[in-house]
Amino acid sequence: MSTDRKARIATVSLAGCFGCHMAILDMDERLIDLMARVEFDRSPLNDLKRFTGRCDIGIVEGGCCNEENVHTLQEFRRNCDVLVALGQCAIMGGLPAMRNAIMHSDDPLRDCLDEAYLSSPYTRNLTNTVPNDPVLPLLLDRVYPCSEVVEIDLQIPGCAPSGDIIHDTLIALLDGKFRGFERTELRFD
Amino acid sequence: MVQSQTDIATPAEIEAICARFDDDPHRMLDILQEVQTRFRCVSPEVMEVVASATGLTRVAVDAVVSFYSFLSDAPKGRVTIRLCDDIVDRFSGLDAVIAAFEAELGIKVGQTSGDGAFSLEVTACIGMCDQAPAAMINDVVLTSLTAERVRDLVTQLKEGVDPGLLIGSRYYEKPPQDRIRDAVRNNIRRAGAVLLGPVPADSGLKKALQMRPEQVIDIIEDSGLRGCGGAGFPAGKKLRHATQNDSTRRFVFCNADEGEPGTFKDRVLLTERAHLMVEGMTVAARAIGAEEGLIYLRGEYTYMRDHILAVLDDRRARGLLGRNIMGMEGSHFDVRLQMGAGSYVCGEAGALISSCEGLPGEPKGRLPLPTERGYLGLPTVVNNVETFCHIARVMDRGAEWFRGMGTDTSPGTKLFSVSGDCLNPGIYELEYGLTLAELLDMAGAPEAAAVMVGGPSGTIIGREHFGRRLVFGDLPTGGAVMIFGPHRNILEIVDYYMGFFVHESCGYCTPCRVGNVFLHKAVQKIRAGQGKQADLDYIREYSATIMETSRCGLGQTSPNPILSTLKNFPLLYSAMLKGGGDRTQPTFDIQDAIEEARSIAQRRSYIFDRDFTQ
């Protein structure tokens, strides 16, 4: 990556809890040094909602549970040179993917919605209906890890990944020196 | 599920069956097969009774029931139809046959009719590739099926006609050997000097009994005879191994579980040379000092059971089995028939022994060898049907005669099971050393575009390799030669056989149990035109791991259909690959993924669907 311009980074949270974005902030004061080398394009961190140009690195938190996630992920793939899956949800579906395994029935999505909004003993839903506003994106049949929808170049594991591993990986990528993680740094939780 | 009264097993009936096998857990397979035949299932309640009679846990009995394809915990139909679903059957009109059965019976493959009369299933190769499509109806085998014939068969079966009478109205009046000859054609195309030509009865055994056991081993070793199951282990060396211990009890096992798809040579030997096979076993028993033998006959060959039992009875009556064989003081040997129950991996020696011990057919570790610690932990020689026939012949005619045929490293003759796209499918007994092209010429296959030698665990080669020789060291084979014409889709063949290995893996070790599933998915992805270069890399890496880390021969060879076609037909794969492009995953289909939600929400996708209202 050339040194005469700042690297451009975009980030997004799909079907995740935003914890991985919080973890980005866990870089703490190292963020100041990092900002000297990068500028953020599309990202919830600066509330920029569209790409303003091609990015060097795209960081994706969360997997795909609805059509909007897919659309966004595809946009990231189109606009970023290196696409990074950040955290377990992006890597393998994470917590949202629990619905993949508990859906035994012939009509899994309907049963899932019924349980979430109508039939569960813990549900208190005064309208007794499943939300279906036109602005709600359609759910996918199951939750997909990012790598099943587009090619992913790099995965940073963790739930959430530590500020350290995010920092070290980004710096290594910017220096063009990423050679993998320290084994002792790896965490899937 | 409607059941007639007689179907429900009482504990007393189950206990009686167990008692007939001395409540011996090693006879679990016999017990369960008898229960299955009589009550058409082994229900959880029955497992409980069998467990307490044999001193096992119920889950241990369940392990056996759930391992073998021919045992089930849910009731099967009184008539169970198992269609052979090998690729050769598929290429010979299996689809139409299945459609006819489904239409006539009103059930789909995998189902049992509501009145409990019929079950319809598909099964892996039943050893009838030279007369495909074929099916087992209960124990009876029917071959060369057509949709028209199926309609007639089902009409008769519905009228209550016994499946055996579908072969001929006087089926049950005939001697067992005639019955199986009526049911299945031998298709012997070339008879050689050793096995299928004229064979004098028991003269090899007579000579062996006059020799010291070491002399018998010396002669077998000197003949250079190699095992005919595929691996080619020297037969004499195996016998010698089995004597190098101080055990007082040893076993001779005959592996009649030829399950390698495309192999049916043992079927013909069992039909025409069963005496020779038992003679060879008796010679081997003499050589290693064994008094107990066993023939493990694959469940698919149950139609030959009565024939084999008749041969054994006849030999006992004539003093060729039992005490003091041929009047020879102290020479005792008898043979028990063990039926398999639908599991390819049981053709592996260790798995075969596990199966005989009443366990799921899981291979043993590589060491110790069966000749050291085999059946019940005792020295056991396991040989193929063909190998035992050879042993008997070598004893009769001598090592030199045998070495005079074939090549230095592969002496003698070999039976080849030829099937697929050729004019003359069937059995060819030929001297080792001929080229594949010569065999194809005899079989009448000038159009052959690809040939699978040695079954799916062997290799698939193209025209440029037809000059290779059928010998150990070049193209080793247990005998299966499957011919595919230029109109066949090789990826379909690879896809089919990877599915076969997934189905037949015993599940004991990770690479074979799981790795093959993903190899199969990778092939299907490429076949669907969704593969990328990365998928080929993945196939190569995973194949290497599966072959290097698997516990037995199944996993060590299961990637062969893919690897040999990648090597020999590389263009086939590269033509199917999807180029780089937009770096999305071609396997992901957004329309499929939102279809369910669209129908629940009753609205279109505002992102991915066009608005037809404008």
Add this chain to the structure above:
Amino acid sequence: MSGDSFTFTIDGVEVTATPGQTIMEAADAAGIYIPRLCDVEGLRHQGGCRVCTVKASGRSAAACTQPAAPDLVVDNETDHLNTMRRHLVEMLFQEGNHLCPVCEASGNCELQAMAYRLEMVEPFRFPGLEPCRPVDASHPDIALDTNRCISCGRCIRASADVDGKGIFGYVGRGIHRRVAVNGSDLAHTDADINDHAVSRQVCPVGCIIRKREGFSIPIGEREYDHGLIGDEGDSE
């Protein structure tokens, strides 16, 4: 050291063994770690997971079942072997449901720890199989989630050989093979929370769950928070 002991090498280090010892037993006695999942101290060897695959004089073998032999040259920590071992661990992850963030075994899980040791971080190239077998929570103290089972068979051997009960067993063939219990469910077996088979050291993953004990150890203090699996002895 008995009179008929012999030596062989593992990665060039001379190791002493006695006749009948497996490569792994001799390696353990010498303080050399060979990665493993289905093998655990005190139980019969199974040789099923194949993670302990080594090269024994050039030939692949499972170290847990392969007998040591005089002058054997064993390779253990090589890139080639560790790549194959990583593939095997990947396969086990893909076979079951291993959502580490929601699993109470996380941090104490040998499968997860083995993935760390073998650097399993590449994107999976195929979707997992996502089994959805029902969880058996019938027993008052024990639950069983076989979707997390890696077929190591440790519970089966522990129950049969140590507890003398035979509560667990394999059923099914091939990819359908799974652990089952000796009864209609766990509550209808002799399983007891004090059985060795359900103790923490037997199930390497989160398949056998001891109720009311989950998440009791805080993150940072769990077994594999302190270092790589297999390296525990190194600091001593």
